[in-house]
Amino acid sequence: MKIKDIPLQTILSENAGSCFGVNRALKIVTEQAQEESPLYTFGPLIHNPRVIKELEEKETFSLTTDEIDKLDAGSKLVLRAHGTAPKTEEALKAKKLILVDATCPFVKKAQEAAKNFSEKGFSVVIVGEKGHPEVESLLGYAPGAKVVASVEETEKLATSDAFCEHSVAPSEEEASKEEAILFEPVGLLSQTTQQEEVFEAIKKVFEKAGLTVATENTICQATRNRQESAKELSQKVDAMVVLGGKNSANTTRLAEICRAYCPTLHIEAPEEIEAADTKDFFGKKAEKLQQWGSKGSEKNLGKKPLEPLETIETSEPIEELEEPLTIGITAGASTPREHIEELIERLRKKSN
Numbered sequence: 001m002k003i004k005d006i007p008l009q010t011i012l013s014e015n016a017g018s019c020f021g022v023n024r025a026l027k028i029v030t031e032q033a034q035e036e037s038p039l040y041t042f043g044p045l046i047h048n049p050r051v052i053k054e055l056e057e058k059e060t061f062s063l064t065t066d067e068i069d070k071l072d073a074g075s076k077l078v079l080r081a082h083g084t085a086p087k088t089e090e091a092l093k094a095k096k097l098i099l100v101d102a103t104c105p106f107v108k109k110a111q112e113a114a115k116n117f118s119e120k121g122f123s124v125v126i127v128g129e130k131g132h133p134e135v136e137s138l139l140g141y142a143p144g145a146k147v148v149a150s151v152e153e154t155e156k157l158a159t160s161d162a163f164c165e166h167s168v169a170p171s172e173e174e175a176s177k178e179e180a181i182l183f184e185p186v187g188l189l190s191q192t193t194q195q196e197e198v199f200e201a202i203k204k205v206f207e208k209a210g211l212t213v214a215t216e217n218t219i220c221q222a223t224r225n226r227q228e229s230a231k232e233l234s235q236k237v238d239a240m241v242v243l244g245g246k247n248s249a250n251t252t253r254l255a256e257i258c259r260a261y262c263p264t265l266h267i268e269a270p271e272e273i274e275a276a277d278t279k280d281f282f283g284k285k286a287e288k289l290q291q292w293g294s295k296g297s298e299k300n301l302g303k304k305p306l307e308p309l310e311t312i313e314t315s316e317p318i319e320e321l322e323e324p325l326t327i328g329i330t331a332g333a334s335t336p337r338e339h340i341e342e343l344i345e346r347l348r349k350k351s352n
């Protein structure tokens with residue numbers, strides 16, 4: 001059964017879609033593209049494949065490091081919103097490229113925090129995703145820093161033999177080795193798009209292990225607002241649609257948050273909703289369905305407890321629901337407003 005066959009009502013999350021940093025980066029690129037065409041960016045400017053495609057249509061192209069090597073001196077290169085490691089920036093300058101910095105000011109704040117901890121001799125730990133461009137840029141400011149994404153990873157790190165009490169800070173070369181040690185005091189900061197609760201829980205792991213830990217909570221306000229609103233909304237609706245790049249850290253996190261409360265569908269572009277099947281929401285989530293059932297039965301479905309949708313499709317036609325299902329919508333910080341409006345419009349058309 002397609003989503004279009006279900007009577008729906010949609011509610012947009014209070015905080016959703018493109019943030020200050022993304023709007024700023026897009027504005028910079030739009031202005032630069034008026035002066036130089038084609039224009040190049042160092043990797044995808046933001047993590048939203050549809051936006052990157054739209055930029056390509058306007059002659060703004062994302063380049064890999066190898067492709068950048070082939071650029072002529074004097075070419076303009078826009079540095080992505082996620083930030084760039086200082087050594088990489090120096091190398092680009094050495095190629096005599098004209099750099100235009102579109103790094104989000106909040107990422108710069110996180111870079112500054114990493115640099116300060118590192119310069120003061122702290123053992124720097126970053127809550128974030130290994131390999132994410134922002135985390136790579138932070139590592140450039142705190143060489144040898146450890147990256148952890150979860151409490152479990154942190155527990156291993158805080159209790160491993162790699163911990164060296166009151167050791168002297170290792171040299172940059174030693175620190176960058178895989179077996180680099182963790183020492184006191186720990187300087188803990190975060191990728192800007194991480195989850196507040198995870199950051200706090202990780203801080204507690206270090207404290208519980210008896211380590212001295214100083215923190216710089218560098219999660220940006222836009223991320224906090226979107227996460228809080230998504231959490232609130234996902235507890236009130238029957239299902240959520242999260243719109244934005246699957247390579248986007250903050251969008252993926254929004255989907256994770258929503259999934260804890262209701263069936264959630266993460267799509268990259270509004271048109272994907274056309275093909276969305278109810279199974280995309282409910283099919284594989286039997287456990288979540290039970291939760292949804294008890295909640296839905298109170299709110300939307302009168303006294304009928306909701307069974308997994310597969311059962312309903314055969315024994316209780318969905319059209320007999322007393323009220324339409326409520327679909328909450330949220331979108332990552334790299335999703336433009338127009339994409340959200342398009343998604344709502346498509347859902348409205350479907351539900352007529």
Ligand code: SF4
Pocket residue numbers: 019020021022081104105106107192193220221222223250333
């Ligand atoms: S999510 Fe936060 S840090 Fe990232 S671009 Fe937006 S405002 Fe900047």
